[in-house]
Amino acid sequence: MTSRTWLITGANSGFGRHLSEQLLSRGDRVAGTFRTPGSVDDLAARWPDAFHAAHLDVTDAAEITTVVDKAWADLGRIDVVVSNAGYGLMGAAEELTDDQVVHQIATNLTGSIRLIRAALPHLRRQGGGRILQLSSVGGQVAWPGGSLYHATKWGVEGFADALAAEVAPLGIGVTIVEPGGAHTNFRYGGSVLADRIEAYDATPAAGIRRILTERTTVGIGDPARMATAMIASVDQDTAPRRLVLGSDAFAAMEAALTARLADVRTQRESAAATDKA
Template identity: 40%
Template sequence: MLQVWLITGSSRGLGRALTEGVLEAGYRVVATARDPEQLRELKTKYGDSVRTAALDVTSETQAKAAVEAAIAGFGQLDVLVNNAGYGNVAPVEDTPMEEFRAQIETNLFGVILMTKAVLPYFRERGAGHIFQVSSIGGRIGPVGRAPYAAAKFGVEGFSESLAREVGPLGVKVTILEPGGFRTDFAGASTELRPGRPEYDATVGASVRFQQGYNGKQPGDPAKAAEVILQVAGMEDPPLRLLLGSDAFQGAERSALAKLEEDRRWKQLSESTDFAD
């Protein structure tokens, strides 16, 4: 039986590449975006294999409706990909709280809402696969992206707990951690604000790097789609999967540095135990 996928944030970037990759593989997709007009080309090209839906992942009502539409339209749902998200660059000090809340609402609570919407169906079936599109920023706090990192670190913890809860029920969870991919995530989708002069050497440097890096990222979105399709077919998929050589190298350096620091302060850490 052909798989049915529900993909959030299908209009551009990695979500668009994955949507097209899944459709090219012969599967069926419910493609979603805040503005479904941006998905019209998919419908024209792939016909009845794709259904489009308006979806703001911060809306619990729309989240439930998207899941119900997939099941009603195609008779089943096998894979949920929580891809929708964005991240601006600015110093913490210069980021208004409403912007913090907005980024966390989309990048973290949107994932939670969509996951909760699909869980009853997957639990009753005893099957299903949830892909959470996190980021290398879910392991390493990048300079200038504190709201994004806060959300993605949250996605990682939420999804690890989730996997332990639903794994025994037959539901799979995979956290995807992309590095730099040649999408508009670092371009039109991102607002870059270097902030006040005191942050020029940190956030300002990140902004300049991002401006020069856009269009030169090592990651190929089409190849990422191929890998995700491969993982979706695995009986025992990874809980976490880094995407891109830059993501792997960055995660490896960070993990080794954290382990070294933990070991350095091990005696002080253990000194907090009761003497007995």
Template identity: 55%
Template sequence: MSVRTWFITGISSGLGRLMTEQLLERGERVAGTARKPESVADLQARHGEQLWVASLDVTNTPAIRNVVNAAFAHFGRIDVVVNNAGYGLVGAAEELTDEQIVQQLNTNVIGSIQVVRAALPHLRAQGGGRIMQISSMGGQWAMPGLSLYHASKWAVEGFLESTMLDIAPFNIEVTIVEPGSARTEFAANSAAISPAMDVYAETPAGAVRRLIEPGYRTQPGDPAKMVRAMIESVDLSPAPKRLALGSDAYRNIKSALSQRLAELEGQREIAVSTDFLG
């Protein structure tokens, strides 16, 4: 198999760091971004020209375009673009500050959209490629206390559901990755936490806050295995439209979809009755 080149946002920690490490060990090339490039200095020292790193804050759209252009120019071709940068925001809707709402959407939604938009001209010019969007089981299923996080994941999945139809004629395929809970930094003090309101303390949102706020490491998902499955999915053709990872992702997504389908079936007569007659 020929050596592939990957563009990955957010490689300083979590799934992005693990993916970069596994790819480099396989002999593949990575153009990676991080808010603090020095955080991956050890990988650069170990792998040399296999790894190209640029500083990037994905809320800065002009910077996204510059970095994506530079990455394609550096390697000549990029086979897989991975939208990984993002974070979770914990808090009931009215607990969140205006600034937290804007930052969550700018990072998880606008940042992901603009990375895709910046990469598409290059992918079209080279005759195709693969886009991998790291979403979450929270892109199809929701829990209390994570309203803006879920909003961001549902939004970016909707964007890619449509975009993958737009770009299929150019041999560009898309996979939306939906991991369940995994033992990464998200659950160990990397999530942003809203100010607390006493009125939510004994509600489901308050229970979720108490679970996440101190950090926890009892999640079922093994992030190294998840990353391996993501990498191996690129060898599949056609590309899987979605990739659920983790027993909790399978269970929760199946439950949510089954419930929505049952509710839809229950509304069939109402839906049909609103058409014009004849």
């Protein structure tokens, strides 16, 4: 087993925590970032030589650059960058405030882009590496009540798709991770629910509000197994472009992509009719 050094944002909870614990347990080094003070103290105490903690708010562009540069300076080489930090903003589009919209985009989309851009010069100079961009089944499928969350995940997937082709000749692999529902704190605790507008109570957008307030559904995915699959993907050569995790993610993505392709195919002749004669 090859020992590697990883940079993981949001290492204090969810997939970031599972990844960090598994990697440290097997002898890898982890530069893990956190926002909540004290949330990774146990990791630092258990693996004082292998776990390097750093505070990071991914909405702070200057802090991203500082943390990434220091991680490389302290560790010498980082083999894998995991862009994991993010959260869900739920509610009908009209229910969201402008500040909520800005913060969701700054965290999930702009923050991921800035993190990867800060890491690229280091990865390029060292001759390669791997990037894992955490997305979601919600980066390929869109449900009512999650419009802004979907906007960020669809956006980051477009960025990562294009990026993968740009950096492959430099020895840098990019994998978009597509988890389905998992038993983490993302759904209950890691998501923000917008204030209610009564007019939407009888619309499909109300479904996500019921899920988050009633707390009656639990994701079928095992986050530890998902983390293990993410780690295993780094051993694949070449990097898989997408890593689908969970039977629910596979079913939803297959149905959405099939329907989208069928819709496109009905327009073959009408599309060609707009070509220049």
